[in-house]
Amino acid sequence: MKILNIILLISYIIFFNNALAEEQDKKNKITKNLRCLICQGQSIYDSDSEFANSLKILVDKKIEEGLTDDQIYQYFKDKYGDWILYDPGLNKNTYILWLLPLLLFLVGGAIIYKNFIAKK
Template sequence: MKFINIFLIVINILNFNLLMAGEIKSENEIAKNLRCLICQGQSVHDSDSEFAISLKLVIKDKIQQGMSEEEIYSFLKMKYGEWILYDPVFNQNTYFLWLLPILIFLVGGAIIIKRFYYKK
């Protein structure tokens, strides 16, 4: 558990969310994290559908109104549901999604270390 905590802290400090983690994310960065709901697996940023073009305008407006990135995500989540967010929220639905890979990593490490203990 301790390791997981440390790991989460490290992730937060380094903010691995995106390589371009400037002060204010541009509308492009936000649109990249949104699924274009009427397309087949494209982000809003990548899509040129009518829906995506309008949504990009909305994001731009919201930024100008002074909404933060998080507020924009939760606004859209309210309108369209979690399906629109490419970055799944960490909640009871997604504990396994986020933690299972880490768990597998730890178990793998344990198996390797055990090999060396057996020998002795």
């Protein structure tokens, strides 16, 4: 078993010894979070439409200008609305979206505890 893991580890060292440039990472992260408006349902990162390609260039430019992730998101949000972001931030429109699952989790836990564990 340990041998297996050592093999696994070594193979990783061989195959993935290229550290990724940080800027590329940042760009990928941002474009993955932007939704293509022409080919609805894909991210900018995944899409090869004209719109998506131009947007990728613009993201590059903005990164070069030294904008932070949030500033870049805000920039596109101002132009195209919340719809363009895949990651809906926590705001008045999305409180329920983010908190309801967590609330359900807590309620579920309480029900289980009350009915099955602590029952006398």
